[in-house]
Amino acid sequence: MIEAVVFDFDGLIRDTETYEFYSFQEVLKEHGVELPLELYCKRIGGHVNAFDPYFYLQECIGKPINREQLRTLRRQKYDILIQNEKARPGVVQYLEAAQKLGLKIGLASSAPYDWVMPNLEELNLAGYFDCIRTHEDVQHVKPDPELYLNVLAYLGVSPQNAIAFEDSPNGAKAAIQANLHTIIVPNEVTKHLIFDDYTLRIHSMLEMDLQQIIAHIKHQAQ
Incomplete structure (x- = not known):
């Protein structure tokens, strides 16, 4: 029986990830550098240090950069891009x-x-949330399952009775390793990525309502 639902945030609830990528793209392009999606996606859904766009820029142009200045510029671009973006x-x-x-x-x-x-x-x-767990609450972020296990422990729900909603391969790996039913809802950036495993993939939460998702999971279990 499904007792809980657990949501990722970035890219799933609000499509911050797409606009983060676009803002980095714009900054690097101003220096004549293209930002490959496959490189950038290493940081999506996991630790941001998995790929450093500023270090990549510095390597490409072969000279030191002013990180703080670029961070400010990048954030200004992001704020403009995201200003009208509501929940997915x-x-x-x-x-x-x-x-x-x-x-x-x-x-x-x-x-x-x-x-x-x-x-x-x-x-x-x-x-809406009974429990919110973020970077500071665990030793290891996604794709490690610790965040999900932490949330379930607080809620008092076993993984088999919970559904995770994710948009990235790193997030999906974390949920699957924690043994949750995992529904992936990729965004404009992550839809191009390869997901190793999941319970169900939908293009949008408008495609199936929550009760249909639960019915699908129950049917699979029979």
Whole structure:
């Protein structure tokens, strides 16, 4: 029986990842450097240090860069790109449905708390979550399963009775290793990536409602 749903944040609830990528692309392009998606995607859904766009830029141009200046410029570009971006389609409906069904609702994100919470508050979604776990709460972020296991321990729910919603291969690996039913909903950037395993892939949360997802999982278990 499904007792809980656990959501990733970046790229899943709000498509921050696509606009982060676009903003880095713009900064590097101003220096005559193309940013390959396959390199950038190493940092999506996991530790940001898995790929450093600034170090990559410095290597490509062969001279030192002013990181702080570029960080400020990149963030300015991101803020402009993201300003009209709300929650991804279907997210609010899933959260409302989970509440109506009496399910516990968790969030497991590799990002810092001071990034996740302002975004959730801006979207008026923070109040839906019974448990929020971020970078600071664990020793190892995704693809390690620790974030998911931490959330489930707090909620008092076994992995077999929980559904994870993810948009990236790193996140999906974490959820699968934690033994949750894993639904992937890739965004504009991550839809091009290879996912090793998952329970179900949908293009948007509008494609299937939460009750249909639960029915699909129950049918698979029979």
